[in-house]
Each structure stands twice: as C-alpha cells, then as structure tokens.
Amino acid sequence: MxxxxxxxxxxxxxxxxxxxxxxxxxxxxxxxxxxxxxxxVDYLLYTPLLPEVAGGATDPRFATVPLNDRLPGVQLIRxxxxxxxxxxxxxxxxxxxxxxxxxxxxxxxxxxxxxxRLFDIPGLAEHGRGLKSTAQALFLRDHIIEQFELARIDENRERAAARKTIVVVGSSYSGTELIAQLCAMASVAVHDFGFEPGDVRLILVERSGRLMPELGPELAARTEQVLKRRGVQFLTGVTLSRVAADHVILTDGTRIGTYTVAWVAGVxxxxxxxxxxxxxxxxxxxxxxxxxxxxxxxxxxxxxxxxxxxxxxxxxxxxxxxxxxxxxxxxxxxxxxxxLGYGSAREYRHRDLGTVVDLGPGFAVANPLNIQLSGFAAKFVTRLYHLYAIPRNANRWAVALGYLTNILFVRPLVSIGFAQPSWARFSASEEFMPAPSAMQPLDEQMYADDLRYQEASDRAAAPSQSD
CATH class of the missing domain: 3.50.50.60 (FAD/NAD(P)-binding domain)
Incomplete structure (x- = not known):
C-alpha cells in the first residue's frame, strides 16, 4: 500500500x-x-514575545523556533x-x-x-504598521528610534513633536503589551536623546468603551492606572478615520500629528x-x-x-x-x-487557565486559575509561563538570559537598519503574498514609497535647506 x-x-x-x-x-x-x-517561513513564531521584540527587550531570533530542529520526520516545504x-x-x-x-x-x-484586520481607512495600509511578524516588530522599533533621532535635529517644532508621538490602535493583549514596552523605550529616549520628561507622547486608541475587554474589570482598571502613571493617554470610543504620513484623523475629527501608527486592532x-x-x-x-x-x-x-x-x-x-x-x-x-485507525477521536473542549499580560519593567497582570495577580507576583508568573510555553530549550535559555540582562542593564536604543517601509507592509510580512499577477503593481508601489520615504528623511535631516 x-x-x-x-x-x-x-x-x-x-x-x-x-x-x-x-x-x-x-x-x-x-x-x-x-x-x-x-x-x-521555516519557523514557529512565538507571537507573545513580539511586543518585547518591538520594544528592544528580546532578540527576534529567540522568538522564532526552527521547524527543522523541532519536527524530525516531518517533510517541510517552504x-x-x-x-x-x-x-x-x-x-x-x-x-x-x-x-x-x-x-x-x-x-x-x-x-x-x-x-x-484592516478596515477601509484611507492611508492605513500605506502608513500603518502591524505586529504580526518579526519584520513588522523590527521595522516598528527602528522606525521609532529613527524618528527620535530626527526629532532631535528637526528645527520645526510642530514636526519634531509629531516625530515624538506614537499612536497605538487597539487595546487587546498585543496592543496593551506593545504600548507598555514603548513606554520603556520612551524613558530611555528621554535620557539618551536629551528630551524633556513628557516630550514623548504615547496614545492608545480603543474603539470600545474600555481597555482590554478580554480582562476582568479589576485587572483592566489596574492596567490602566499603571499605564497612565507612565504617561499613556487613552482615547476610547473612537478609532482612525484617515492616516497620513505625518498625522492621523480620528472619527471624532481630532487631528494628531504623528509619524508612527501601530495597528493592532484584531485579526x-x-x-x-x-x-x-x-x-x-x-x-x-x-x-x-x-x-x-x-x-x-x-x-x-x-x-x-x-x-x-x-x-x-x-x-x-x-x-x-x-x-x-x-x-x-x-x-x-x-x-x-x-x-487512520490509530486511537479514538475527541471533540475540542477548552479549559481556560487564565491570562498573562506583561506591562514592561517590573509590572504585569495575570489571572492564573482565576487568581487575580498584579505587580511583581504577576510578572514572575508571566515570565515563567512564557519560558514554559516556548517549545525549545535553547530559546528558553536565551529569553531567560535576556530577562536577566534587562534587569541589570538599560536596554539600548540602537537601530539595526531595518527601516524601509515596504519590508513591513501588512501582506508582505504576514506570511501572505498575492498571486504573481497581482504583485507587479504592488512591487512598483513599494519601490515608489521607499523612494519617497528616503527623500523625506533626507529633507528632514537638513532642515536649514527646507525650512
């Protein structure tokens, strides 16, 4: 047979x-x-670590588990x-x-x-960035650092303020963890780039009435309190109406000057x-x-x-x-x-073991087995869970060392050259590519966007010639 x-x-x-x-x-x-x-791709992406990758707290290699290493006997086709x-x-x-x-x-x-999940919002696909892949996480981190560096030398005050403004849309687990990691980046930027406290604006936009609807009201309220103390501004009941290269318009008509829009509003x-x-x-x-x-x-x-x-x-x-x-x-x-005749089938029945949400240095919220935890206790449970859930010992070891390094040293704000917009487009970086017949116009548009992006960066780096 x-x-x-x-x-x-x-x-x-x-x-x-x-x-x-x-x-x-x-x-x-x-x-x-x-x-x-x-x-x-030739790996399993451990997506819960993507906010830490975007925030510079975890090396992207350790959020990926090689398939060849963990799937012996399985034929792999990329x-x-x-x-x-x-x-x-x-x-x-x-x-x-x-x-x-x-x-x-x-x-x-x-x-x-x-x-x-992209809605029919003008400019979102061109100027918004997701958090579904290492490419998007790395681009977002490099892009933010680049904007901080440009803001330091930009003589136009309004434009410099927009470069230091970050808008995150969606307060799910990923969105909340992302903005918490960006808070840690902002605190380092204040020191490294000589910004004044409060110069970096972090805005979390949530269409529903409250933060993190998946969490219970107690933990959600605790999360909101912590993030507000770190300077996060919450805008609820609204979402994006239009996205441009240097600003966004909300559904209530509010205009926010920003060069960075992170879209994590569902899948x-x-x-x-x-x-x-x-x-x-x-x-x-x-x-x-x-x-x-x-x-x-x-x-x-x-x-x-x-x-x-x-x-x-x-x-x-x-x-x-x-x-x-x-x-x-x-x-x-x-x-x-x-x-195939080996064993018996069964239906899928899920028993919820709880939720863990990492909120950056020194804080987390968690409800393992419906036990409400916050602060250092929740942080310990959260990190222990991730180390258990990553299906490879080498990754566990590397992530654990990263956690220790982050406790002992300040995370560095340094870009790694991953800053071309086309590399982080939603379709191109989320393990989905259009059929070849639909790819040529997209490639041409990517090239044109990259060229405009580079020209705009060059102009911004020489404000005395353009202002």
Missing part, C-alpha cells in the same frame, strides 16, 4: 503542534504515513499555498521564486493562521480560507467540535483560521489566541491519527 499523505498548511501554533504530535503518534504505531508541513482542490484532493503552492508546485493529499489540515482568517469557497463563520472556516470540516472526509482545520465551537458556551466560537491554537493542534493530531 502506498503511504498515506497528510498535508498540514501553516506553521503557527496549531499547525506546529499538530505536526509535532501527529508525527510522534504515527511513529509509535509504526505507520508509514508521510506528514508534510507547508509554510511560507511555500505559499494559493489554492486547495477538495475534489481532486490536491493543493497548489508557490515557492520563494514563484515556482508553482502541486501536492496531493489523503488528509488535509488547514491551519493557515490569520492576518491583520481575520488567512485569505486562503475565502479562496476555498467553504462555509465560514465570521470569516473563519466552519468546523465541527471535532475540528473536521463538515461534508469533506479527511479535511480538518484549527487555529485562528477556524471557527471552532466552544462547547462550554452555547453558540460561541473560540477566540483566536495562542492558547486555543496550541491545544487545538493537539486535538487535530489525535483526530487525524484516529481517522
């Missing part, structure tokens, strides 16, 4: 955990099934999956040089993850899900509680791209979080193996 071919699309938390568990299960049962993981043919049980993908490849499968696991499923033509729920692929796609034998899905029913809450679906995706990956592995 030819070996069963199992294709897993995506190397996020769900896809990575499914591949790791499934390969172990198959080896244990002596199966000759071939597990293939298709992903645009490519973008463009389409899935369910009737022919095949998929089509493109490698880094846009060469097309076709792969047949007997079992398919769709875990392509999510991308930033949507990968465009691959819509391309399949399968039924969706709120844009995510409809699946059963056993993570099977209804009506298609041998097709499974999980993670951010799947609308997984929450069996503990009627008519609800699980939120797109790393905690859910990791556990769904384990159930996916078990149920795919069961479909």
């Amino acid at each position: 030819p070996p069963v071919r199992i294709a897993i699309v995506g190397s996020g938390f769900a896809g990575f955990e499914c591949a790791r568990r499934l390969s172990k299960l198959l080896r244990r049962h002596g199966s000759n099934a071939v597990v293939t993981l298709i992903s645009p 490519a973008y999956v463009d389409s899935v043919d369910l009737s022919q049980r095949s998929l089509r993908c493109r490698d880094q040089e846009n060469m097309t490849h076709e792969l047949s499968w007997d079992r398919l696991v769709l875990t392509p993850g999510s991308i930033s 949507v499923a990968s465009p691959l899900i819509a391309a399949t033509g399968l039924p969706t729920v709120k844009g995510r692929l409809k699946v059963g509680s056993d993570l099977r796609v209804p009506g298609f034998d041998g097709v499974f899905a999980g993670g951010d791209a799947a609308a997984v029913p929450d069996v503990t809450k009627p008519n609800a679906i699980t939120p797109p979080t790393a905690q859910h995706a990791t556990r769904q990956g384990k159930v996916l592995a078990r149920n795919v193996a069961a479909s």
Whole structure:
C-alpha cells in the first residue's frame, strides 16, 4: 500500500503542534504515513514575545523556533499555498521564486493562521504598521528610534513633536503589551536623546468603551492606572478615520500629528480560507467540535483560521489566541491519527487557565486559575509561563538570559537598519503574498514609497535647506 499523505498548511501554533504530535503518534504505531508541513517561513513564531521584540527587550531570533530542529520526520516545504482542490484532493503552492508546485493529499489540515484586520481607512495600509511578524516588530522599533533621532535635529517644532508621538490602535493583549514596552523605550529616549520628561507622547486608541475587554474589570482598571502613571493617554470610543504620513484623523475629527501608527486592532482568517469557497463563520472556516470540516472526509482545520465551537458556551466560537491554537493542534493530531485507525477521536473542549499580560519593567497582570495577580507576583508568573510555553530549550535559555540582562542593564536604543517601509507592509510580512499577477503593481508601489520615504528623511535631516 502506498503511504498515506497528510498535508498540514501553516506553521503557527496549531499547525506546529499538530505536526509535532501527529508525527510522534504515527511513529509509535509504526505507520508509514508521510506528514508534510507547508509554510511560507521555516519557523514557529512565538507571537507573545513580539511586543518585547518591538520594544528592544528580546532578540527576534529567540522568538522564532526552527521547524527543522523541532519536527524530525516531518517533510517541510517552504511555500505559499494559493489554492486547495477538495475534489481532486490536491493543493497548489508557490515557492520563494514563484515556482508553482502541486501536492496531493489523503488528509488535509488547514491551519493557515490569520492576518491583520484592516478596515477601509484611507492611508492605513500605506502608513500603518502591524505586529504580526518579526519584520513588522523590527521595522516598528527602528522606525521609532529613527524618528527620535530626527526629532532631535528637526528645527520645526510642530514636526519634531509629531516625530515624538506614537499612536497605538487597539487595546487587546498585543496592543496593551506593545504600548507598555514603548513606554520603556520612551524613558530611555528621554535620557539618551536629551528630551524633556513628557516630550514623548504615547496614545492608545480603543474603539470600545474600555481597555482590554478580554480582562476582568479589576485587572483592566489596574492596567490602566499603571499605564497612565507612565504617561499613556487613552482615547476610547473612537478609532482612525484617515492616516497620513505625518498625522492621523480620528472619527471624532481630532487631528494628531504623528509619524508612527501601530495597528493592532484584531485579526481575520488567512485569505486562503475565502479562496476555498467553504462555509465560514465570521470569516473563519466552519468546523465541527471535532475540528473536521463538515461534508469533506479527511479535511480538518484549527487555529485562528477556524471557527471552532466552544462547547462550554452555547453558540460561541473560540477566540483566536495562542492558547486555543496550541491545544487545538493537539486535538487535530489525535483526530487525524484516529481517522487512520490509530486511537479514538475527541471533540475540542477548552479549559481556560487564565491570562498573562506583561506591562514592561517590573509590572504585569495575570489571572492564573482565576487568581487575580498584579505587580511583581504577576510578572514572575508571566515570565515563567512564557519560558514554559516556548517549545525549545535553547530559546528558553536565551529569553531567560535576556530577562536577566534587562534587569541589570538599560536596554539600548540602537537601530539595526531595518527601516524601509515596504519590508513591513501588512501582506508582505504576514506570511501572505498575492498571486504573481497581482504583485507587479504592488512591487512598483513599494519601490515608489521607499523612494519617497528616503527623500523625506533626507529633507528632514537638513532642515536649514527646507525650512
């Protein structure tokens, strides 16, 4: 008998955990099934550390876990999956040089993850930056440092103030942790660049009525108090209406001069899900509680791209979080193996172990097992959780050393040359690229934007010639 071919699309938390568990299960049962993981990148990105990468507290290498190191026995293909043919049980993908490849499968696991949720806001795609990839985190950090350096020599006071203003849109976990890390960067900038206290403005924009709706009111209030003491300004009940290179307009008409807009206002499923033509729920692929796609034998899905029913809450679906995706990956592995006759399938049932939110140096909030913690106790729990959750000892060791270094020394404010806008565009940096026919205009626009960006930087660096 030819070996069963199992294709897993995506190397996020769900896809990575499914591949790791499934390969172990198959080896244990002596199966000759071939597990293939298709992903645009060759690593698992530990996304909870991205705010620390953007804030300069963690080396980006240690937020990535190499697939070759952690997935022995799994065939890895680095490519973008463009389409899935369910009737022919095949998929089509493109490698880094846009060469097309076709792969047949007997079992398919769709875990392509999510991308930033962009609304039809003029200028957002061109001037806003996300926090879904190391490219975006590194660009954001370099861009902020560059603006601080330009502000120091800019003779136009209004423009210099805009360079020292940072707007973060979205107060979810990522948005709140990001602005907390940027507060730490701002305090260093005051010392290193000779700014006055309060010169760096940090503004958190949240469309809903309060900060971090996912947290309970007690921890959310505590988080808001801490960030306000650090100088963060909160604007609730509004969002962006328009984004330009040097300012934003809010929905209430307020104009804020800024050169830095971080957009962390939620996610949507990968465009691959819509391309399949399968039924969706709120844009995510409809699946059963056993993570099977209804009506298609041998097709499974999980993670951010799947609308997984929450069996503990009627008519609800699980939120797109790393905690859910990791556990769904384990159930996916078990149920795919069961479909081959190894073991029994089960439905996905989540037990919430709590939430941890890192708020920068010396502070965090957490509710492990519904125990409300804040301050140093929560900081200890938060860091211990991350060190446990990163699936590689070398990364754990390096991150732990980074934590110790940050306690003993001030974080350096130095750019690493990652400051071209096109490198951090939403589509180009979030493991999704348009098909080749749609890429040429985008590439030309990226080049033009980079050229304008460089010319504007040159003009700003010589204010005596332009003012």
